[in-house]
Amino acid sequence: MPQPDVAPGQRFEELALPHLDAAANLARWLVRDPALADDVVQDAMLRALTYFPTFRGGSARAWLLRIVRNAAYDRLAERQGRDAREVAIEGGADDPALDVPDPGAGPEAAMSGRQDRVRLRRALDALPVEQRECLILRELEELSYQEIVRVTGAPIGTVMSRLWRARQALLRMPATVSHDA
Amino acid sequence: MTPDPHAAACDEMRLLIQAEVDGEIDAARAAALAAHVAECAGCAGTRERLVELSAALREALPVHAASPALREAVMRQLAAAQVRAAARPALSSQILRRWREVIAFGSGSAVAAVLVLALLRPGAGGSVAEAVASAHIRALQPGHLTDVISTDQHTVKPWFDGRLDFAPPVKDLATQGFPLIGGRVDYLQGHPAAALVYRRAKHVIDLYVWPANGGPTAPRIGLRNGYNLVRWRQDGMQLWAVSDVEAAQLRAFVHDWRAMP
Numbered sequence: 069m070p071q072p073d074v075a076p077g078q079r080f081e082e083l084a085l086p087h088l089d090a091a092a093n094l095a096r097w098l099v100r101d102p103a104l105a106d107d108v109v110q111d112a113m114l115r116a117l118t119y120f121p122t123f124r125g126g127s128a129r130a131w132l133l134r135i136v137r138n139a140a141y142d143r144l145a146e147r148q149g150r151d152a153r154e155v156a157i158e159g160g161a162d163d164p165a166l167d168v169p170d171p172g173a174g175p176e177a178a179m180s181g182r183q184d185r186v187r188l189r190r191a192l193d194a195l196p197v198e199q200r201e202c203l204i205l206r207e208l209e210e211l212s213y214q215e216i217v218r219v220t221g222a223p224i225g226t227v228m229s230r231l232w233r234a235r236q237a238l239l240r241m242p243a244t245v246s247h248d249a
Numbered sequence: 250m251t252p253d254p255h256a257a258a259c260d261e262m263r264l265l266i267q268a269e270v271d272g273e274i275d276a277a278r279a280a281a282l283a284a285h286v287a288e289c290a291g292c293a294g295t296r297e298r299l300v301e302l303s304a305a306l307r308e309a310l311p312v313h314a315a316s317p318a319l320r321e322a323v324m325r326q327l328a329a330a331q332v333r334a335a336a337r338p339a340l341s342s343q344i345l346r347r348w349r350e351v352i353a354f355g356s357g358s359a360v361a362a363v364l365v366l367a368l369l370r371p372g373a374g375g376s377v378a379e380a381v382a383s384a385h386i387r388a389l390q391p392g393h394l395t396d397v398i399s400t401d402q403h404t405v406k407p408w409f410d411g412r413l414d415f416a417p418p419v420k421d422l423a424t425q426g427f428p429l430i431g432g433r434v435d436y437l438q439g440h441p442a443a444a445l446v447y448r449r450a451k452h453v454i455d456l457y458v459w460p461a462n463g464g465p466t467a468p469r470i471g472l473r474n475g476y477n478l479v480r481w482r483q484d485g486m487q488l489w490a491v492s493d494v495e496a497a498q499l500r501a502f503v504h505d506w507r508a509m510p
Contacts, residue, residue: 081327088323092315106319113323117330185309192310206271207306213273228264235267235302 080120084113087129090209091136097204098140100193104147105140112139130215137201137219144197191241192234199234202227258295259285266292270299377489378480380437382473384444385455385491388433394446394453396433405432409443417443417458418484425505427454447502454492454502461487468503470496479503 091112095105112135123131192200198220205211205219216227258266262285268274269282286293315323388394397408406419412434421429427447435444435457442459461482468481477499479490490506492499 085323088320089312089314092319093313096313102313105313106316106322109315109319110323110326113327114330117327184305188305188309189311192306203306207303208310208312213268213271228267231271232263232267235299238306239298239302 080117083120083123083128084116084132087132088113090129091132093208094133094136094201094204095140097192097208098137098197098201099144104143108136108140108143111143112136115139127215127218129209130211130218133205133209133211134219134221141197187241188238191238195234195237198222199230199237202230203234203238206231256291256294258292259289262289262292263295266296267299270296270303377438378471378473378478381455381457381478381489381491382476384435384437384442384457385476386474388435388444388446388455389453394431394433396431398431400428400430402429405429405445408432409434413441413443415443415460417445418486419445420506420509422447422502422505422509425502427502427505449492449494449498449502452492452494452498454490454494454499456506457489457491458486460485468500468507470500481507483507 088109091109092105095108095112096102099105099108112132115138116132116135119135192203195203201220202216205216211219213224213227216222217224220227222230262282265274265278265282266286269279274282286296397405399405399408400421400423402419402421406416409417409419409432417432419429419432423429427449429445430448431446433444433446435442437457437459440459442457445456445458447454447456462485463482465484466480466482468479471478471480473491476491476493477496479499481488481503490499490503492502494502
């Protein structure tokens with residue numbers, strides 16, 4: 069979804085506040101804790117105000133969400149007492165190479181009904197945070213790949229790889245034996 | 250070809266299929282992909298699963314909007330931060346510390362913050378504040394502080410005659426702990442101003458005076474380049490006190506100065 073560019077001299081509130089809901093949503097999905105997510109949003113809004121003079125235009129939402137994302141990672145790292153990224157990346161494998169094959173569909177592939185919605189939510193929560201954020205940004209915030217690149221700082225190939233792996237993980241749920249064709 | 254729900258996509262097509270489902274490829278490539286998918290059950294199955302997953306996610310996942318409480322907290326926080334930011338475009342930690350002292354001082358932080366804004370809003374006196382602070386800093390260089398050295402106001406006052414086209418009010422506040430040590434003429438933004446030099450312990454207080462239109466105004470405190478500033482208008486004169494003494498002491502100085510006939 070394209071965002072209007074920002075006119076010079078536009079005030080911070082006009083720029084940032086329209087994206088407060090998106091900020092809250094991303095924070096919540098990243099840290100998975102309502103109170104901590106609110107802290108993250110407040111922290112991020114203060115940071116955004118500080119960085120505002122360096123905002124160069126383009127998608128204000130992507131700009132703000134990047135700050136939210138960084139604030140969320142900081143809080144996660146604080147809370148876990150170690151680097152959130154190390155936790156997030158399984159075995160450090162995060163290159164664009166598709167080390168997760170397309171398994172084809174498992175017996176649980178059809179997704180419908182309340183139970184499946186709950187399972188889907190849980191499966192998403194169980195994803196490494198860097199995969200989860202890509203999927204949330206794409207599916208819920210409807211950001212383009214380029215905007216996701218801007219938010220996460222990851223190369224576009226990595227973004228596509230994370231999206232692919234996140235989706236394959238969700239399609240595999242529950243962890244049933246996959247069968248390659 | 251009918252999608253095969255259990256077949257996998259061709260290795261090299263996966264990201265392209267995903268990109269197409271995500272609306273990321275142009276019409277030409279989409280058409281080429283569609284031609285392939287029509288021929289390949291595995292790719293067709295993968296594409297269908299991705300589309301279904303996307304729909305399921307959007308349907309199943311709650312979107313967490315900002316709560317009214319969070320929205321209000323953010324607004325409050327931004328308002329407070331912008332009061333602080335108005336003090337200086339580039340905030341150093343030292344300046345921030347000093348601001349807290351300034352704001353903590355006196356009649357409550359809200360009032361202080363409003364006064365600070367009023368004093369330092371760009372275009373509304375900020376440039377005068379810059380000029381006053383700069384003049385004060387220049388004066389602190391060795392040999393520049395005073396042109397007439399005297400602890401006697403009756404010596405300082407006539408000294409200005411012939412050097413200025415107005416008679417600055419010269420008061421000695423030695424009994425209040427702010428002895429007058431001299432005076433000089435400075436040029437602020439192109440107009441001459443009397444600078445009365447006072448001392449407080451080892452600190453210098455410069456009081457700049459020049460004629461101004463308009464009635465008296467209450468003192469307003471602010472900060473420039475690490476120096477505390479207080480400005481007010483009295484008896485047809487614009488006055489700016491500037492010093493590195495603590496804000497509380499500078500306000501005491503201003504209070505005593507204004508109170509003295």
